[in-house]
Every structure is written in structure tokens, then in C-alpha cells.
Amino acid sequence: MTVVATEQTGHAGPVTARPEMLALLGRTPMARITVPLPRPHPGFWAKLEGLSAGGLKARAAVAMLRGARERGELRPGAPVVESTSGTLGLGLAFAGQALGHPVILVGDAELEPAVRALLRAHGAGLELVERPAARGGWQAARIARLRELLDALPGAYWPDQYNNPDNVAGYATMATEIGDALDHLDVLVCSVGTGGHSAGVPGPLRRRWPRLHVIGVDSIGSTIFGQPARPRLMRGLGSSIHPRNVRHDIFDEVHWVGPAEAVDTCRRLARGCFVSGGWSTGAVALVAAWAARTRPGAVVATVFPDGPHRYVGTIYDDDYCLRHGIGTQGPPAARPLEIAHPRAVEATGWTRCRTVVDPLRSPA
CATH class of the missing domain: 3.40.50.1100 (Rossmann fold)
Incomplete structure (x- = not known):
């Protein structure tokens, strides 16, 4: 069977199962992130999923x-x-x-x-x-x-x-790994796209630590939490549709992050601790550093979904960033803009809302 792609032909023929590969799945390390993002903070834990096969x-x-x-x-x-x-x-x-x-x-x-x-x-x-x-x-x-x-x-x-x-259920092992690596957890920061790990990880961790505060991180231009859908430069988080896997009731608050803020954070990570990634990584790292800075003594953790390699031509490319107006605004703000309701103001940069609604169930 031949599948025609836009640029060339790809082939999807018979595949011999290699179950031994499953031993490469998961068990990723946790890194302590203390580099200023962009301001000093006490540090947070990052689960480095980019180091897992696949x-x-x-x-x-x-x-x-x-x-x-x-x-x-x-x-x-x-x-x-x-x-x-x-x-x-x-x-x-x-x-x-x-x-x-x-x-x-x-x-x-x-x-x-x-x-x-x-x-x-x-x-x-x-x-x-x-x-x-x-x-x-x-x-x-x-x-x-x-x-x-x-x-x-x-x-x-x-x-x-x-x-x-089953997308959600697949992240139960990640929750176990995070829980086993930490003596305590106060704040979990999750990027939100299809709703998989942001729905699958908090539940098991809340059963261990019932007062766990969960922060969802979305992209500007995403409709998941009730903002208007717009063309999005950032990929890997956010959505133009409404995935049923997203569990709006899990989140205590939501933040929207823009591409300039994500790029700045990714580059600071790369320069300061050699651990970086893509759009989702930059977005959650910015918010996790803010959470650690504004909640003295709290243990904060997040997930870095991937590494930097696929973003060499975007996030880490100066010409690309200049073409998209990224890098001309200076460092991110010290704190997000606060709005009372997801529909109160359209987020055009880092924005926080402590009212979390399911836009399919909440009246306009």
C-alpha cells in the first residue's frame, strides 16, 4: 500500500512487531531547574520526556x-x-x-x-x-x-x-514516576493540547497529595478554555477544536502563553542548564518558575514534553524569529496579566485566569 504525501511518496507496508522496544518507554529523569526564567526563582522539577524513546x-x-x-x-x-x-x-x-x-x-x-x-x-x-x-x-x-x-x-x-x-490512561506510569521521585508536591504545571497527560497525571498525584494545585498552560489563540480560536504559531499545545479528553474540572487556574515568551524561556533554558525543548516546554517552564517564585517553599513540578532538536529551524533560529516578530519585545513580564473570566479579554500574551470553564458547557 502506498500513501502519497505532498512532497514525496511514503510507504506503509507490513511491520514486524518488536515488543522488546517497549522496555525503552518511560522512566525518564527529573531535572531540577533553577536558571532565571527570566527572573530568579527557587527552582522547580521537570520531567524530561524528550529522553524517552518516542x-x-x-x-x-x-x-x-x-x-x-x-x-x-x-x-x-x-x-x-x-x-x-x-x-x-x-x-x-x-x-x-x-x-x-x-x-x-x-x-x-x-x-x-x-x-x-x-x-x-x-x-x-x-x-x-x-x-x-x-x-x-x-x-x-x-x-x-x-x-x-x-x-x-x-x-x-x-x-x-x-x-x-486510553490516551489519558497511558500517562498513569508518568504519574507514578513523578510521585515516586518526590517526597511531596504542591503545584503541578501541565501544558494542554489533546488533554492526554494533563488529564492522566494530576488524578493519581492528587490521590497521594489531595491539596495539589494544578495549573493548565495553553497557547494564545487556542479555544480549549474559552478564548477565541486564532491562527497559532505555537504547536504541541492549544487546539482549534474541543478535545473531550480535556478535564476542565482538574485545573485550579489556566495560563495562556505567547510565542515570544516561550522562545525567550526556551533559549534561557538552553543557555543556562542545557535542558530545553519546544513551544510547550517554554510555556510550562515560564509558568512553573513563576509558581515557584510566588509560592515560597512550594514544591513545583512540570513536564518537558520534548527536546530542542525539531525546533532548530524555528525557536532557535534568529531569522525565523525575526520574521515572526519574536525577540523584539524584550524579556517576558514579571507576572501574567490577570483576567476574571476566560471570555473577559482576548489573551495576546502571558495571561492568567483563576476561573476555569468548559466552553462547551458554560454559557457565553
């Missing part, structure tokens, strides 16, 4: 495929088809090799060339949609093409990361 979402990818196999929804050797902005695609490429399934991914024209090459190198078929949908942006366009592929591939399985509860 990255952060390999945990979810394996859980979703295993769950589908157990329910009979995914036959042995059947293809797996999914929409991705990159991170889940790498996780599914890992899970497909480990469990013996060809993987066909639908990305978009903004998917970084390095990630396209990596996905193909790992054996995934790749299609790229060329235009965002008028409503729902790139995500809606990808899902529309995905549905066409499902019609053309009888027996193919769509994990549907946005709404699949």
Missing part, C-alpha cells in the same frame, strides 16, 4: 493501540491512521514498530521538515494537507483528510487522540 506521546500511543487490540478494534497487522502536528506521530511510529502495525499520519504544511524526515525514516506513511479549514484550522483539515483515508482503507484504525480515554 517522546512524551509514545506512552499514550502504546496505550491506545493496546486498548484497541484488547477490544478487537485493531486487528493484528492492521494499519493505524492518525492526525498529528508531530509529537503524537513520533509516538505512534514507535508504537507501530513495537506492536507490529503500519502507521499512516496526516500532517499539514506547517509540519517542520526535520519531523517529516524523522517520521518517514521511522517507516510512517505521511500525508500533508496544504490549506487550513475555514473553521477548525489545520486540525479540522487534517481530520477531514483522515476520514477520507479511513474510507479508503478497510480495517484501518483511528486512535482519535483527542477523544480516546
Whole structure:
């Protein structure tokens, strides 16, 4: 079977299962981050998921495929088809090799060339949609093409990361690892996109520490918490649709972060402690440093979803940043702008709200 991508042909043929690969999943280290971001803070803990084979979402990818196999929804050797902005695609490429399934991914024209090459190198078929949908942006366009592929591939399985509860369940091991690494935890900072790890990690940790304060971190231009959907430069967090996996009731507050703030934070991490990553990493690190600074004595932890490698041509590229007006505003503010309700003001930079609502259930 041949899958035609925008630029070249990728192949998604039979895959021999390599279950021994599953031993490479998880058990990532926790790093103590004390570099000023941009101001001094007492430090916070970061779970370095970029050091796991397949990255952060390999945990979810394996859980979703295993769950589908157990329910009979995914036959042995059947293809797996999914929409991705990159991170889940790498996780599914890992899970497909480990469990013996060809993987066909639908990305978009903004998917970084390095990630396209990596996905193909790992054996995934790749299609790229060329235009965002008028409503729902790139995500809606990808899902529309995905549905066409499902019609053309009888027996193919769509994990549907946005709404699949196995996505959430896949992060139970991460919660256990964080809990076992710390004597106590006061604040957990989670990036929010499909809702997987932000729904799967806090629950088990709250059972251990019932007063745990959970902060959700979203991208400006994301509709998850009731802000208007706008074109987004940042990838890996935020959404133009409403994933059912997002558990709005878990969060005590939400922060929206913009690309300039994420870039500044990522670069400070890279220069100051050699531990850095992409858009989500910059966003959660900024908020985790603020939480540690404003809650004296609190133990703060977050998750760095990936490393810096796929962002060499974006976050860490001066020309790219200048083209997008990043780097001209100076360092991030000392604190976020406070708003009373997610619909009170449109967030255009770092913004905090202590009223968290599900926009599908809350009246306008």
C-alpha cells in the first residue's frame, strides 16, 4: 500500500512487531531547574520526556493501540491512521514498530521538515494537507483528510487522540514516576493540547497529595478554555477544536502563553542548564518558575514534553524569529496579566485566569 504525501511518496507496508522496544518507554529523569526564567526563582522539577524513546506521546500511543487490540478494534497487522502536528506521530511510529502495525499520519504544511524526515525514516506513511479549514484550522483539515483515508482503507484504525480515554490512561506510569521521585508536591504545571497527560497525571498525584494545585498552560489563540480560536504559531499545545479528553474540572487556574515568551524561556533554558525543548516546554517552564517564585517553599513540578532538536529551524533560529516578530519585545513580564473570566479579554500574551470553564458547557 502506498500513501502519497505532498512532497514525496511514503510507504506503509507490513511491520514486524518488536515488543522488546517497549522496555525503552518511560522512566525518564527529573531535572531540577533553577536558571532565571527570566527572573530568579527557587527552582522547580521537570520531567524530561524528550529522553524517552518516542517522546512524551509514545506512552499514550502504546496505550491506545493496546486498548484497541484488547477490544478487537485493531486487528493484528492492521494499519493505524492518525492526525498529528508531530509529537503524537513520533509516538505512534514507535508504537507501530513495537506492536507490529503500519502507521499512516496526516500532517499539514506547517509540519517542520526535520519531523517529516524523522517520521518517514521511522517507516510512517505521511500525508500533508496544504490549506487550513475555514473553521477548525489545520486540525479540522487534517481530520477531514483522515476520514477520507479511513474510507479508503478497510480495517484501518483511528486512535482519535483527542477523544480516546486510553490516551489519558497511558500517562498513569508518568504519574507514578513523578510521585515516586518526590517526597511531596504542591503545584503541578501541565501544558494542554489533546488533554492526554494533563488529564492522566494530576488524578493519581492528587490521590497521594489531595491539596495539589494544578495549573493548565495553553497557547494564545487556542479555544480549549474559552478564548477565541486564532491562527497559532505555537504547536504541541492549544487546539482549534474541543478535545473531550480535556478535564476542565482538574485545573485550579489556566495560563495562556505567547510565542515570544516561550522562545525567550526556551533559549534561557538552553543557555543556562542545557535542558530545553519546544513551544510547550517554554510555556510550562515560564509558568512553573513563576509558581515557584510566588509560592515560597512550594514544591513545583512540570513536564518537558520534548527536546530542542525539531525546533532548530524555528525557536532557535534568529531569522525565523525575526520574521515572526519574536525577540523584539524584550524579556517576558514579571507576572501574567490577570483576567476574571476566560471570555473577559482576548489573551495576546502571558495571561492568567483563576476561573476555569468548559466552553462547551458554560454559557457565553
